[in-house]
Amino acid sequence: MSVDIAAAMKPTGTASVSGKDGARGHADAEEWRMVEACLSGDQRAMEALYHRFKRRVFSLIVRIVGVVDAEEVVQEAFVRIFRGLPRFRGDSALGTWIYRLSVNAALSHVDRRPKQAEGEEALAQLTSTSAPPRDPKLAARLEEALTRLPSGYRAVIVLHDIEGMSHEEISAILGCRIGTSKSQLFKARARMRELLKLDDPGLADGSDVVESGP
């Protein structure tokens, strides 16, 4: 068996979203201004808020609920966001709060959806609208495998591996502990490897342990 250990060891790095739209400790002055403007009924401010977060919200939701229901859930999420703005206290960044509502909207939609619909969605359409990835075949299989993951695993892997959020941010969005986020990600990745058959089939049963020199 030949595995490029040096390449495999290279950290992929977590592209933290802290910054413009991401999750920081608290809402900053600019975010408060935007929230105030929205609360005063300023249509342009509401539209600006939508355009600022639409891509990430849509991306999160489309990967949790699938293409077919994504638009409906995004609408629901933004209605919840604007309806809930008076309750935004600024304990977390505006982005974190918005992603939390979006993920909750997506997960509750998945819970309500009939079980047989799980995993039957074709995500080829989604892949075709995206820019060509480095490994198009694997990317398409990955999108398809995502739909077969349990919704909890799906949310964590989408937030961490696709959206590049850190475990601190994920714990703030999902309302769980950092350790829970890490263990969920570990299980989600293991399940994805199984679904994608990325593990070496010869080693899959764990019986063959090869001793090699350092």
Next chain:
Amino acid sequence: MRKDSCRRFEPLLGELLDGELDAKTADTVYRHAAICARCAAKLAATRRLVEAARSLQSPEPPPLLWARIATRLADELPQKERVTAKPRRDRRRACWWRPRWWWRWQAMPLVQRSWKWQAKAAPVLFGATAVVIALLWLVDSGQLLLQPAGGAQMSQVLATPSGYAASARPTSFVSANSAVSIVSTVSTISTGSTVSAGSSLPDADLRDAVFSGVRGRAWPGGTGEHGFVQADADFAETISELGRLVEKERHRLPGSVLVEYESNLAAVERTVREKEEQVRRHPEDYGFRDELYGTYRRKMAVLQEVLVSGGSFR
């Protein structure tokens, strides 16, 4: 290498890839992976998975999504949120203390809709309103007409035929000047052509003339025509200006609002055409003209309503 140690290192492989391990732990995991083919394979597989996940692009939301969300918000927020939201949310909604002329002023393109401008304009508006109220009160009580303002001058003012136009204008145009015109109108109605200084009029006549409009009244000396031209021009200008504003904001209006607006506008325009025809057939009947002007005001209300309820100035 025993499977027990693999079990210990497996959860750390992902954290090693994410760069979340401290140097010492990372080195330990590295040493293990270097001698354990099973963990090395898992590491490589996880790395492929994460790289593939990172390479996925964010899909673009549909272009009309915001329009649909805005429509839902327009449908849902007024019903559900007006009760629960903070009071400040309703600051810009139409209400009795912020009447339509205020929204019209807001719609003026040259006027900056900022709090600074509003703060400057507030005392002016307040003062103008106070003057109008004072003048109307004086007219109502008859005191103004009793003032010896100079016989010749008063006669000249009262002889001008602009009174009808002033009283027929929309209420948003009522100002100190038009209040004076109302005075002259009232005097013209009641006395025929001129009023000499110091003469008085019965309170009932004044009240009737000011507050009951011009319906059914005979206007002396055919003085109305000039005033009608002015009033027609004022209405046409206002309606045209509001129409331009609606056209400018049309692309921002939700579909449901547009449909309702088109329907209301078509209905009111039908009525306008009917009233205009009646005025053409009976030019001497001021009642028809008054009804026509009422219809103009309804058309203005429709245009103002779509600007306000369409969300442009909320």
